[in-house]
Amino acid sequence: MLFSWILISCFLQIPVLVCSYSSNECLVRMNYRLIGKGNVVITGFIPAYAIYPLNKTIDWRMTKFNRDFMVEFKLRNYQCILAMMFAIEEINSNPYFLPNMTLGFIVQNVPEGQRYTLAYLIGTFSGPGYAITNYRCAREGMPTAVLTGPSWAISEYIGTLLDLYKYPQLTFGPFDTTLSEQRKFSSLYQVAPKDTSLTLGIVSLMLHFHWNWIGLFIIDDDKGAQILSDLRSEMEKNGVCIAFVEMILTVRGSFMTTSWKNQVQILESSANVIIIYGDTDSLLSLIVNIKEKLLTWKVWVMNSHWDNSKFDNYFLLDSLHGALIFSHHKEEIINFTDFIQLANPFKYPQDIILHVLWHSFFNCSFLRKDCKIVDNCLPNASLGFLPGNMFDMTMSEESYNVYKAVYAVAHSLHEMMLNQVQFQSHGKGKEMEFFPWQLHPFLRKTKLINHAGDLVVLDQKRQSHVQYDILNFWNFPKGLGIKAKVGTFSPNAPEGQKLSLSSHMIQWATGLTEIPQSVCSESCDLGFRKTHQEGRAACCFDCTPCPENEISNETATGSMTSSKIIEPVPSxxxxxxxxxxxxxxxxxxxxxxxxxxxxxxxxxx
CATH class of the missing domain: 1.20.5 (Single alpha-helices involved in coiled-coils or other helix-helix interfaces)
Structure with a gap:
């Protein structure tokens, strides 16, 4: 039965996954490297796509097949590349910011495997075309700072090498306590704020809708363990009970072997609200199984670190439709959507990914030798034509962090100039040289308001509690892929005003017209009392009739006690x-x- 289901699912997705050999081959045989000229260069190591041999992968649902290999596009990460380009163009167009200096960039795709990534990194230090450890063979293209992410694993093993040379490294993925160890990563700065109030926000949402019976899917690592501990503590404090806890292994693809057990757990559980905490790679197979096989009409409460574009399929209904997502609040970046709309292979002819996307989706003619499209394209085609669940035009959290990181580096460079730190120039328009470690004192003191009006602080000790936007995922009909803001959680607001929610805007799971309930036991009627079910959580009880000459004094949230009738006391x-x-x-x-x-x-x- 399982094998038949896999064959059917694979067959249904062939129209989405098949891509012509000529365009996909380019991403396999060519090292993706995007360059923007400038006399001070920022380098970004960003996984825009991944290549897998067909006989060594089980994540076949999210990829484009091609002979002996397949290519998985990571379009959410590709938006980070566009955000980096946008920020640099915006800075270079400002005559009052970094005068007599032009920012450039180098974007390098991060391949699967630590060995190849470090090889590319050593090549970056040596200079284009070289990969010799501890030698600098070219003057051009040397990075001032390096951006890494979104995975903490990528930032960790790149950071180990960068720290030897004291290169400033700015990560744009979710905050991770592992990367905050100063002795090991003294040159690393995390742009993302720490999730100090996420659990409080989630529990506040539970209390708002009177949900007290909750299931948990948590990533099985140090961060997941901390979140689970915080959730348990906050839930117990507020009378919310945990129906089940499932820890998900972070090894890619490992979830597939236990997916059916977890599906039974979800189907059999009376919990209608399930919290999912983790990132795209760690929860990849879990979300695929939920979306393709489990139309259970559950309410999913999630953190925002997952990529919906990976989970496309041909089913009309989406189990995650109606999910509630906690996302770090970010100000609107003016003109970013317009910038994406205008990004195309003709404006950026060096960007191979744009050529492949245009060939794949807009029926453009393609030159296999040059890996570039020619005419015969859909007129005025843009990334905005792609379905919302494939490419989101709204700036993601990671892209926003990239935007802030570029401005932090530029601001530090500006401060260096004002403080008359010595630069060495090689003539007009040539690269300006200085030691990368000279940037650290200015990065540590970074405190600026960016163009969006948001405060950028790299020192975690000086960051205030982060505010969250609560988003509602609308994906019916399938392909809509809208994340609509329906509320906020502000930990610094007065008590009783921290959670603000527009309940009338929320779309629940397909088939639900009212606010769903998630309780272990229904409240007892008048004349009945709560009797705790032995061996179960405090939220689980039976309702038993009150003894003769006694009445129940409890309410829906009261204690499980009863009191004898007494003579009424005159008022x-x-x-x-x-x-x-x-x-x-x-x-x-x-x-x-x-x-x-x-x-x-x-x-x-």
């Missing part, structure tokens, strides 16, 4: 009324006796 108003009546009666009778006495006196002679 203050009743006591005052009784007192008034007594006083009036006494006055009435006293007056009556007085009147009768006078009458008798008058009748006597």
């Amino acid at each position: 203050r108003e009743i006591l005052m009324l009784d007192l008034a009546i007594n006083v009036n009666l006494k006055t009435y009778f006293a007056k009556a006796i007085y009147d009768d006495t006078n009458m008798l006196n008058q009748m006597m002679p």
Whole structure:
């Protein structure tokens, strides 16, 4: 049965996955390297695509097949490359920022495997065309700073080598405590804020909708362990119970061997709300199984570090439709969407990825030898024509971090110039030289407001608590791929005002018209009391009738106790009324006796 299902799923996805040999071959036989000229260069190591041999991979759903290999496009990461180009063009167009200096860039694809990545990194130090350890063979193209991400693993093994040479390294992926060890990564700066309030925000959402029976899928690493510990603590404090916990291995593809067990766990659980914490690579197979096989009408609460473009398929319904996503708040970057709309192979002829995308999606003629398209394309084609679930035009968190990282480097360079740090120039328009370690004192003190009006601080000790946007994933009909903002969580706001939510805007899972419930046991009616189910969580109980001469004093959130009926205690108003009546009666009778006495006196002679 499982094998038949895999064959059917594969057959349904062939139209999406097949790509012509001529265009895909370019990404395999050519080392993707994108260069923008400038006399100060920022280098980015960004995995824009990955290549796998067919007989060594099991992640066949998310790739484009091609003979003995397949190519997986990582379009969310490719947006990071566009964000880097956009920020540098924006800075270079400002005459008051970095005068007499032009920023350039080198973008290098990160291949699968640590060995090949480090080989490319050594080549970057030696100069284009060289890869000799501890030797610099060319003056041009030497990086001032290096951007790495979004995976913490990429940043870690690149950072180990960069730290030897004291090259400034800025990571744009999610914050990771492993990378914050100063003794091991003294030259590394994490642009992303630390998730100090994420668990508080998630639990606040649970309490808002009265959900107290929750399932958890958590990445199985140090960060996942910390999140699980924080969630347990915050949930217990607020009376929210955990239905099940499933730790997901971070090894690529390893989840496939246990997926059916987890599917049964989801189907059998009475928890209608499930929290998923992790990134795209670690939760790859989990989300694929949820989207393709589990139409369970659950509510998924997620962090934003997953790439929806990887999980495309031919099913009309999407199990993740209606998911609620916690995303770091970011200001709108003016003109970024317009920049993406105008990005095409004719504007950036060096970018092979744009040529391949245009050939694959817009039916352009393609020259196999040069790996470039020619005419006969769809008129006015742009990345905006791609489905929203394949390429998101809205700036992602990682792209926003890239944007901030470029501005942090540029601001530090500007401060270096103002402080008269010595630069060595090789003539007009030539590269300007200085030692990369000279940038560190200025990067550590970086505190600036970027063009979006957002504060950029690289020192984690000086960062304030991050604010979250709550997004609702709309993907019905399939391919819509919209993440609509429906609320915010501000940890610094006054108590009772931290969570702001527009519930009427939320689209729930397909088939649900009302706010779903997720409780282990329904509240007891009047005349019944809660009896805890032995061996189960505190949220699980039975409702038993109250004994004779007793009534239940509990509410939906009250304790599981009952109290005997007692004589009612008169209220203050009743006591005052009784007192008034007594006083009036006494006055009435006293007056009556007085009147009768006078009458008798008058009748006597």
